[in-house]
Amino acid sequence: MSAGQLLAEYRRARRMSQLDLGLQANVSTRHVSFVETGRASPSRDMLMRLADVLDLPHRETNMLLTAGGFTPAYSDADLSSPEMKTIRDALMVMLRNQEPFPATVVDGSWNILMGNRVHSALLDAIVPEQKRQGRLNVLELLFDPQAFRPLVTNWEMLASWMLRRLRRQLTAFPDESMRRLLSRLLAMDPPANWQQPNEDGIEGPMITFDMAIGGQRLSLFSTLSRFGTALDVGAQELLVESYFPVDDATRRFFHGFAKSNGIECA
Template sequence: MTTVESGTGAGPLLRGWRERRRISQLELALRAGSSARHISFIETGRSRPSAEMILRLAEHLDVPVRERNALLLAAGYAPRYAETSLDDPAMGALREGMERLLQGYEPYPAVVVDGTYTVLAANRGIAMLLEGLPEHLLTPPLNAMRITLHPEGLSSRIRNLREWRGHLLTQMEREIALARSQPLRELYDEVAAYPLPEIPEIPEITKIPEITKITETGAGPEDREDPTPYPYFALPLQIEHNSRVLSFVSSISTFNTPLDVTVAELAIETFLPADPATAKYLQSLTP
């Protein structure tokens, strides 16, 4: 067998992914239907794995699609996964589906981003939240993390900024650990260094009024509901808009078993009203 120089070829890359996932050679071998000896030979370069074996190991190591192509190239094989632009006619059905999803979610905010949080599409709910931001933050390509955490961006409007900022940075740290993306690492270093803006106290009169109860006959309001804080079921994004504080919880969706690098890195984030007052206010803006 030909010995591959240390640090080159697919073997060391596979070993790096295995160690990152904290899986032993034996455990990986059992998952992939191989032997620990064979895995060792692959990692040290004593054995050249087939393209199918590389993809099988990559699947069990949860290697991102983009990095699976890199593994194949390192082993001397052609990439298996295409990277198709969203503007390509072949992506027409995907674009149409995402547009319908975004529009159907209105008046609530929803956005589509790629692997480095570049905004690819957004609905009018997102546009509403971005009203009044400086032009330099809204010049394409827009970046969701920059817009959110920049001192001149949404951060000055986010009432629980420290908690929400911590959530976003932790989310990016997890993605960097999983994908080993240098562009994402550079973005993280940039936004983590942004200073925290001074956030003034919000006068009580600017908060969303509590929803009043209506009698069954519709004759008029009864006593106001209990003014205690709403029991959020997840960390909310609390953001000021037009002298009101809106509360959202976010959900991120990705595509199952992607066969294209572009599709694999797409994420659709939707923002669900976290309390009745926010939902009522957004619905009042709908024509």
């Protein structure tokens, strides 16, 4: 796909007209049209300016530049690489500070990259060993009948909400790996009416993750944190998901769970 075709796709995904894009980038509508149709070859600076106006993530900006024949603007280092040590150290501090409650680090496709000790112990207790081989995906674990699905008491509501969220992400940022993830989830017997929002049964200000484990009813909500100043593709996409107890029973359970697994918390 050419730079112009990509630009048009990103612009339409953000529901911007060529006029809107041109005005905000201080470029004529005619020039935007010429770039999109291939009648004009944009400079690197022009593509960077248009990407900034469109608020493209680093990955999409790199793709736009590469399609235009230019080198990427942002690095894309693996989290395990030496240059990412400072970030790994920061993530580990955030994960450990969340104990005795679970916390995990996921990439842009919801693959689990890191987890704190409580999260790891929870996976060991719930997910069969053969399922824990290789990289795990948060959403696939939620949909898997051999993982969290049978334990989540509000599964239909939670799974439907996550599918709609994933669909919105794809609309805003078309991405092949996310498209494949959505296809896999839709092949895992999703809720029949997942496309229809229904929050009638929700109590409180947050969507919760409700489970029943060994006769104990647990209720958690989560927050998502990301690096706001990242200049690396992977670092920008990292999400830290931290879980918090909704009630005292859930709080007591995780304090006891951590202790029973030999996890000492500060």
